[in-house]
Amino acid sequence: MPGDQPVLEAVDVGKEFPVHDRFGGSRAVRAVEHANLALYPGRITALVGESGSGKTTLARLLALFHPPTSGEIRLDGLPVTAATPRGEYHSAVQLVFQDPFAALNSLHRARYMLRRALQLHGRGGSRAEVERASLDLLRRVNLTPPERILDSFPHQLSGGQRQRLVIARALAVQPRVLLADEPISMLDVSIRLDVLNLLATLRDEQGLAMLYITHDIASARYLADTVHVMYAGQTVEGGPRDSVILQPKHPYTRLLLDSSPDPARSMADGADDPFAGVAEAGEPPNLADPPPGCRFHPRCPFAMDECRREFPARTTFADGGWAHCWLHRKGRTGELLADVAVS
Amino acid sequence: MSTTAQSTAPTGRRGRTLGPVLLDVRGLSVDYLTTHGPVRACADVSLTLRRGEILGVAGESGSGKSTLVTALTRLQRPPAVTAAGSVEYRPVEGEPVDLVTLSERRLRRLRWRDLAIVMQSAMDCLNPVMRLGAQFVDVIREHDRSMSTRAAKARTAELLRMVGIPAERAASYPHELSGGMRQRSLIALALACDPALVVMDEPTTAVDVVMQRQILAQLVALQQTLHFAIVFVTHDLSLLLELADRIAVMYAGRIVEIGSAYDIYRSPRHPYTEGLRTAFPPLRAPVRRMTGIPGAPPDLADLPPGCAFAPRCRYATDDCTTAVPALRPVGAQHVACVRTEEADDAR
Numbered sequence: 001m002p003g004d005q006p007v008l009e010a011v012d013v014g015k016e017f018p019v020h021d022r023f024g025g026s027r028a029v030r031a032v033e034h035a036n037l038a039l040y041p042g043r044i045t046a047l048v049g050e051s052g053s054g055k056t057t058l059a060r061l062l063a064l065f066h067p068p069t070s071g072e073i074r075l076d077g078l079p080v081t082a083a084t085p086r087g088e089y090h091s092a093v094q095l096v097f098q099d100p101f102a103a104l105n106s107l108h109r110a111r112y113m114l115r116r117a118l119q120l121h122g123r124g125g126s127r128a129e130v131e132r133a134s135l136d137l138l139r140r141v142n143l144t145p146p147e148r149i150l151d152s153f154p155h156q157l158s159g160g161q162r163q164r165l166v167i168a169r170a171l172a173v174q175p176r177v178l179l180a181d182e183p184i185s186m187l188d189v190s191i192r193l194d195v196l197n198l199l200a201t202l203r204d205e206q207g208l209a210m211l212y213i214t215h216d217i218a219s220a221r222y223l224a225d226t227v228h229v230m231y232a233g234q235t236v237e238g239g240p241r242d243s244v245i246l247q248p249k250h251p252y253t254r255l256l257l258d259s260s261p262d263p264a265r266s267m268a269d270g271a272d273d274p275f276a277g278v279a280e281a282g283e284p285p286n287l288a289d290p291p292p293g294c295r296f297h298p299r300c301p302f303a304m305d306e307c308r309r310e311f312p313a314r315t316t317f318a319d320g321g322w323a324h325c326w327l328h329r330k331g332r333t334g335e336l337l338a339d340v341a342v343s
Numbered sequence: 344m345s346t347t348a349q350s351t352a353p354t355g356r357r358g359r360t361l362g363p364v365l366l367d368v369r370g371l372s373v374d375y376l377t378t379h380g381p382v383r384a385c386a387d388v389s390l391t392l393r394r395g396e397i398l399g400v401a402g403e404s405g406s407g408k409s410t411l412v413t414a415l416t417r418l419q420r421p422p423a424v425t426a427a428g429s430v431e432y433r434p435v436e437g438e439p440v441d442l443v444t445l446s447e448r449r450l451r452r453l454r455w456r457d458l459a460i461v462m463q464s465a466m467d468c469l470n471p472v473m474r475l476g477a478q479f480v481d482v483i484r485e486h487d488r489s490m491s492t493r494a495a496k497a498r499t500a501e502l503l504r505m506v507g508i509p510a511e512r513a514a515s516y517p518h519e520l521s522g523g524m525r526q527r528s529l530i531a532l533a534l535a536c537d538p539a540l541v542v543m544d545e546p547t548t549a550v551d552v553v554m555q556r557q558i559l560a561q562l563v564a565l566q567q568t569l570h571f572a573i574v575f576v577t578h579d580l581s582l583l584l585e586l587a588d589r590i591a592v593m594y595a596g597r598i599v600e601i602g603s604a605y606d607i608y609r610s611p612r613h614p615y616t617e618g619l620r621t622a623f624p625p626l627r628a629p630v631r632r633m634t635g636i637p638g639a640p641p642d643l644a645d646l647p648p649g650c651a652f653a654p655r656c657r658y659a660t661d662d663c664t665t666a667v668p669a670l671r672p673v674g675a676q677h678v679a680c681v682r683t684e685e686a687d688d689a690r
Contacts, residue, residue, distance in 0.1 A: 222624035278560035
């Protein structure tokens with residue numbers, strides 16, 4: 001049941017954190033700049049980037065952990081302000097953290113955690129009603145047998161079960177938006193897919209709008225409908241998942257894809273050694289002193305004068321994708337897309 | 344006693360020729376002594392490693408892969424003890440030695456010069472209050488007393504350059520380096536005394552994927568000129584498929600399959616390997632709905648009877664719970680599964 005109107009939006013959002021140096025001075029780390037993101041009912045948007053790219057900061061802005069320095073967050077089209085009741089907001093927007101070991105209080109049983117979430121958001125009622133709602137939540141995240149799980153402490157559950165419990169707790173408030181920050185990266189590889197499939201089911205059957213934050217571009221392609229790529233606090237590319245991943249339109253996205261393990265390509269007959277010809281590509285910049293213009297330019301093989309001066313405007317493409325790259329504004333798109341594999 | 348997994352022909356990935364056997368591990372078992380009795384974290388592991396080979400060890404948490412690393416290098420600390428087995432190391436010159444029973448003094452002479460280790464967390468391995476260069480000079484001079492400090496410094500600069508770090512960073516403290524640089528400097532340090540074997544435990548898990556590719560490309564290039572052998576341990580099977588000559592897949596403390604990366608990719612024989620192979624969504628191939636492996640890895644202190652994977656295995660029968668299957672040759676690889684042929688027919 002995908003909708004046309006975004007539930008939750010970040011509009012030209014920026015966030016600066018003050019940092020103090022050893023001489024008592026203070027500077028700003030510009031963790032996120034000019035970020036735009038819209039989450040729609042029944043759709044999963046992936047936010048892909050390396051550590052320090054600002055993806056978690058953006059999620060925290062959307063969860064109202066920090067106020068944005070510039071731009072605004074909109075829920076149902078209305079700007080969120082300091083006056084917006086937090087309880088109401090978090091009944092609509094819930095966050096799932098990376099670490100299911102840290103996100104659950106080890107002193108409480110699953111029953112208590114679910115009951116608290118239900119009661120705090122006005123879904124309490126009689127003991128029997130709470131029990132029924134809790135069991136229902138556990139069934140929705142495929143935690144079986146729910147009766148036994150309800151009596152379990154976190155340490156009695158496996159990593160995958162814990163993450164399901166975290167998701168069940170988030171669902172207790174009947175949110176319309178789920179912000180999932182690296183929900184599978186702490187889990188064993190054999191159980192990651194099942195958690196991804198659960199998130200897909202929640203999207204398909206309950207029409208949740210979801211943000212899926214990850215550093216794993218293959219899992220983003222598997223789960224998401226739309227993919228956004230962040231680099232050093234700037235969103236550099238976005239669009240339908242296959243537009244971004246099969247035809248990357250930003251040099252950084254291409255570097256990310258070329259660096260990701262892809263046995264299907266490297267094990268193909270006659271394939272090149274996947275480690276041959278890997279050039280030194282430098283490292284992401286220090287965000288307290290980022291390079292001017294496009295922050296990727298010091299690492300970019302295509303960099304030109306414009307890139308050092310100004311962050312490029314958005315170019316949109318026929319396949320629904322968009323990118324912030326000077327190549328497209330200078331008619332040099334062909335240099336980037338010429339040798340990209342199209343399936 | 345399990346069958347020893349020998350590589351049939353000494354050629355590695357992309358037809359690279361491999362040298363004679365460098366490490367011959369037989370029946371290696373490691374126990375963690377707990378108040379409830381010993382827990383076997385590594386059970387009856389047998390494998391060989393040739394000179395110049397990259398052996399990947401893949402497994403999830405609790406599979407015993409890190410325990411194997413510490414046992415191979417004899418770095419395990421109580422409560423872990425090697426309960427059985429041998430780790431025969433065959434140097435170029437001199438007699439083979441068993442690393443399990445070797446005296447501390449003789450083992451110390453082998454460290455760095457013959458076998459070196461790279462761990463996951465560079466911050467834990469480097470001394471935070473010593474400049475990088477001083478740590479290199481320490482290692483180099485400890486194992487070659489005849490070398491002058493000046494020569495050791497020159498060697499340090501050479502090693503750092505080898506992994507793409509400017510020589511002047513020798514004056515930096517570890518915290519002044521980026522995560523990628525720290526991990527590179529650990530690799531350089533491991534290569535300081537030109538070892539024949541480098542054991543790596545998740546060496547690139549803490550760095551981002553772009554840096555990971557750069558570090559591994561450098562490692563592969565260095566390995567091709569210096570011809571050291573690598574045991575590379577990781578949870579990331581898709582990375583090993585690209586990197587390793589051969590891959591050992593571990594589950595609940597045992598090797599369940601070992602074979603060339605190509606065979607593991609093309610025709611995984613153990614149901615667990617097969618499950619792992621399809622647990623990674625494709626990067627570019629068409630997306631279809633995939634399923635993980637049902638259930639969760641077992642508790643090593645409370646293993647199911649017979650094959651530890653049986654409760655999660657879609658091919659499991661009553662036979663699977665009667666005895667632990669031994670590694671035996673199936674196709675081009677060695678597999679610890681009682682019903683491999685039937686499983687193949689069912690596919």
